[in-house]
Structures are given as C-alpha cells and as structure tokens.
Amino acid sequence: MPARVTLFGIEFDPLRMDQAVAQIWAWIASPPPRCAMVVTPNVDHLVLLTRRADFREAYRQASLVLADGMPIVWASRWLGQPLPERVAGSDLVPSVFASSSTKNTLNVFLLGAEPGVGQRAAERIQRAWPSVEVVGVSSPPIGFERDDAANAAICDQIASVQPDVLVVGLGAPKQELWVHTHRDRLAAKVAICAGGTIDFLAGKQRRAPQWMRESGLEWLYRLARQPRRLFARYARDAWVFPQLVARAWWEQRQLHRRMTELASAGRRLW
Numbered sequence: 436m437p438a439r440v441t442l443f444g445i446e447f448d449p450l451r452m453d454q455a456v457a458q459i460w461a462w463i464a465s466p467p468p469r470c471a472m473v474v475t476p477n478v479d480h481l482v483l484l485t486r487r488a489d490f491r492e493a494y495r496q497a498s499l500v501l502a503d504g505m506p507i508v509w510a511s512r513w514l515g516q517p518l519p520e521r522v523a524g525s526d527l528v529p530s531v532f533a534s535s536s537t538k539n540t541l542n543v544f545l546l547g548a549e550p551g552v553g554q555r556a557a558e559r560i561q562r563a564w565p566s567v568e569v570v571g572v573s574s575p576p577i578g579f580e581r582d583d584a585a586n587a588a589i590c591d592q593i594a595s596v597q598p599d600v601l602v603v604g605l606g607a608p609k610q611e612l613w614v615h616t617h618r619d620r621l622a623a624k625v626a627i628c629a630g631g632t633i634d635f636l637a638g639k640q641r642r643a644p645q646w647m648r649e650s651g652l653e654w655l656y657r658l659a660r661q662p663r664r665l666f667a668r669y670a671r672d673a674w675v676f677p678q679l680v681a682r683a684w685w686e687q688r689q690l691h692r693r694m695t696e697l698a699s700a701g702r703r704l705w
C-alpha cells in the first residue's frame with residue numbers, strides 16, 4: 436500500500452480505483468483480524484469531521500480512506516500532495532462486484548436504505564453480476580442505532596451468513612459510526628460505508644451522468660434532484676470547504692518556512 440497522505444487532518448490512501456478494488460480482494464482472500472473498514476470521504480464529510488470527534492475517531496481507525504469528490508482531489512493537487520483520482524463509494528461497490536468471477540465469487544450483505552429497497556437492489560445485483568450472491572439484506576428503522584437489541588440482532592444476522600463484503604448505506608456519519616462501534620462483532624471481511632449506493636443499485640435514485648461525475652458536478656445533479664434535502668448542506672459545505680483548503684495551505688506554508696529556517700540555522704552552525 437502506498438504511504439498515506441495527510442490532508443485536512445485525516446489520512447487518505449492515495450489509490451486509484453483498480454488498486455482499491457485489488458486491496459479489497461486481498462482482504463477477502465486473507466481477512467484481517469478485525470473487519471476491514473472502507474470509508475469514502477466527500478466534502479460534506481470533511482466539514483462534519485471538523486465538528487465531530489467521534490466521527491474523526493472512526494475515520495482514524497478506518498482501513499482504507501478514499502476521496503469521494505473531485506474538489507478533494509483538486510485540493511490535494513494544489514496542496515502538493517496529490518491523490519491519483521476520485522474513488523466514490525457508489526463507483527467502488529459496483530467495481531468490486533464487476534471484478535468477481537465464477538472462480539472468485541462474492542457474498543454480499545446490504546445494510547441500510549428504506550424497506551424493500553435492499554431487496555430490489557439484491558435482485559438487480561444478481562441479474563447484473565451472476566458471480567455476486569446477496570446473502571442478506573437489512574433495512575433497520577430510523578433510530579435503530581440507539582437500540583442495543585436491534586444492533587445485536589443485525590450483528591447476529593450478519594454473523595449467520597459471514598459475508599465477504601458488507602455494504603453499509605446509512606448515510607454519514609451514521610454508517611461510519613455504526614461500523615466503528617460494532618466492528619469487533621462484525622463477521623464480515625470488509626465493510627464499505629457507501630452512502631446512497633443501495634438506492635443507486637436498486638434504481639431508486641439515479642447517478643449523475645459520467646461526464647458530471649468526472650468534472651466535479653455530481654453535487655449539482657444531486658442538488659437538482661433533491662433540493663430541499665441538500666440545499667442547506669451544500670451551502671454550508673461551499674462556505675466551509677474553501678476555508679479548510681486555505682487553512683491547510685497556510686499551515687503548509689508556515690511549516691515550509693520553519694523547515695527552511697531550521698535548515699539555514701543548521702548550515703550556519705555547521
């Protein structure tokens with residue numbers, strides 16, 4: 436694995452999509468002692484991370500941190516610590532499915548989305564990728580995460596089928612906090628925190644066209660489809676994210692200046 440890159444106080448794995456998929460297969464072939472946890476931060480997560488210590492801790496312990504957003508990739512280049520490309524959770528999950536084969540089959544559990552959506556996603560997944568078997572689906576009700584018995588029942592349901600991949604689509608930060616809290620009980624090899632991916636797989640929501648995803652305009656597409664839900668969120672992100680980038684740039688400049696001073700002091704002493 437290439438060395439991690441620290442940006443905005445969190446450590447990213449600078450991997451391309453194919454490398455991330457290969458890493459997930461490596462964990463499936465040789466499972467780590469604790470379920471591997473994959474997170475895909477977008478700009479909204481970065482803004483949330485500044486305010487939520489519990490979310491930061493979940494992120495700190497993630498096994499794979501991939502940038503889900505062109506603005507993060509652009510900022511990483513501008514700050515001189517380039518991430519190779521955007522790896523969105525909603526692209527990663529289908530890419531992992533697409534890399535299964537009759538020799539390398541995949542057992543998957545879908546956790547999240549509204550009742551019935553997981554089942555629809557399961558049917559479509561099995562039609563599109565015959566080497567993927569959806570071995571379990573759960574759409575827990577709102578607030579389930581505060582109910583110990585409900586959490587235990589979900590962990591037991593997962594343990595009864597031991598999936599290779601657990602797709603967790605509960606939205607952020609709920610999905611990351613849930614996996615982090617129950618990680619030691621999760622009998623899955625890899626858990627991918629993947630936002631609205633189950634909705635996309637079920638055909639309930641449509642992904643933005645490829646050109647919009649690649650040009651950093653997916654947010655605009657989503658905003659047009661769900662303006663009431665997303666307007667306040669995106670307005671806050673558009674205000675806070677440039678400040679995070681500016682602060683990161685300033686801190687980097689200060690660090691560079693201090694290093695240069697230290698180096699010249701060292702030379703003088705020598």
Ligand code: UDP
Binds near residue numbers: 546
């Ligand atoms: N969701 C859920 N339980 C909850 C809250 C949300 O299953 O308590 C699901 C919701 O139905 C949707 C997904 O989580 O399928 C959230 O998707 P979204 O695209 O909003 O993810 P975000 O962008 O917030 O990470």
